[in-house]
Amino acid sequence: MANTTYTIGSTGVKKPLVDVGSSTYADGVVDISGGYAATEIIPAKATGSTGGLGKIANLANTEAIYVRVDASDIPYGAVDWRIQCAKQHDVQLYKARSIVDSVTLTLASFVDTNTIVLNGLTYTGESTAGDVEWSKREFKCQGTDAADAAALAAIINADYSVVTAGTSVAGTDKLTITTDEGEFNIVAAAAADYPAGKYKLDATAATERASIVLAINHKDNVTCASVAVADTVTVGGITYTAAASEDTDAHEFAQITSNDATGTSLAACVNADTATHGITAANVSGVVSFTRGSESATVGLASSNATRLKTEAAGGVPGVIATANGTTAELSITPTWTSVLTVTETGDRLTVTDIDCPGVLAAAADAVVTLTPGTPAGTDGELATVIQATAAANCTVSQAATLLGLSIDGAANSNVAINNTTAGTLYTQDVKGWEYLYAGITADADAATVVVGATLRQ
Secondary structure, three states, X not given: OXXXXXXXXXXXXXXXXXXXXXXXXXXXXXXXXXXXXXOEXXXXXXXXXXXXXXXXXXXXXOOEEEEEEEOOOOOOOEEEEEEEEOOOEEEEEEEEOOOOOOEEEEEOOOOOOOEEEEXXXXXXXXXXXXXXXXXXXXXXXXXXXXXXXXXXXXXXXXXXXXXXXXXXXXXXXXXXXXXXXXXXXXXXXXXXXXXXXXXXXXXXHHHHHHHHHHHHHOOEEEEXXXXXXXXXXXXXXXXXXXXXXXXHHHOEEEXXXXXXXXXXXXXXXXXXXXXXXXXXXXXXXXXXXXXEOOOOOOOOOEEOOOOOEEEEOOOOOOOEEEEEOOOOOEEEEEEOOOOOOEEEEEOOXXXXXXXXXXXXXXXXXXXXXXXXXXXXXXXOOOOOOOOOEEEOOOEEEEOHHXXXXXXXXXXXXXXXXXXXXXXXXXXXXXXXXXXXXXXXXXXXXXXXXXXXXXXXXX
């Protein structure tokens, strides 16, 4: 047996029970010390929201936002919402069993200078590929709607832009990238040494950018060079053996005359076991690289022959991907599985810009970008407490999926008067066992400045 809970009638309130043996339970006592204090959080505000996860812009007339607080960790009794608005507004409270925030952006012939405002950040279309500057949150448009959506999702998910001026000074210009696994330095040098985290300084910014991308993305890899039958490569604790033909079930890759074909077969065998070891492989001209899918995944690369299967240890930054984009001097850095990512520069030839939209994850499918709380690293880290998106033209914004997941809690509070000469108006909402509580605010006039506070209490 084990400790459990039971629900009191139809209230939704969960009462703790303690297992005392022999199929007998006693009333449990909840320890509320060290984390149950009634402290206000700010889940929505133009600046100064809690963790930066509730940054919003002023609301337009009839625009609505849905602000979330999490009551799932501790058996809270109620939340006191504090809602301040500089314009007349309406308030409706909701509950949900899960995080239901979902906003869609449907692009239709997005053009130059069209903009989308997401959680107070402006994203602008740019039709000329070479003029796109991610540091200004510009994304490539006027391809197909699907291509435009993919470009928009990519820039929303990115955390940093890096621009190099070229002609870096060896030993001075470097990027310091901090992830879940610590600090990694990507340093300028006279010659590239990617296993050592060194990129090649060059007078041409485009060439130098390409080298920085390779240095950040450098993975454990093995080079196929006339592989012989019975040669082996060990990846993720599994040994792959060269054979006359490919058999992924037996962990056998095809020993073929072409090094590229051999590498393709080895990558296929490794990828057939990704669910087991968490490693994915990619082949380029007989060089097979191995990427960890999480912090817990271990490559453990080894081979039976240092000549025919030469191995090289990773020298890049785990848990991120660097991509050349826009202008010839710019690259972006996006987390793949790391939940921590900071990038700083040393020297005067590199410019780093934080372009992150905190706690918002973008996914593109056809012409639609779907926004949900999360990051490319998953939904266990930063989660935006509100998702607000507006667009003036060539983009349709919908919050229908959010509304579909919300249960109305109580009557609406309509035509609430301007209250920004005070700290705002209080609304008390009983938790009653619900995991997530929402406050919906709709502005009745343009340029409505909104602040939402929430105090969870016993």
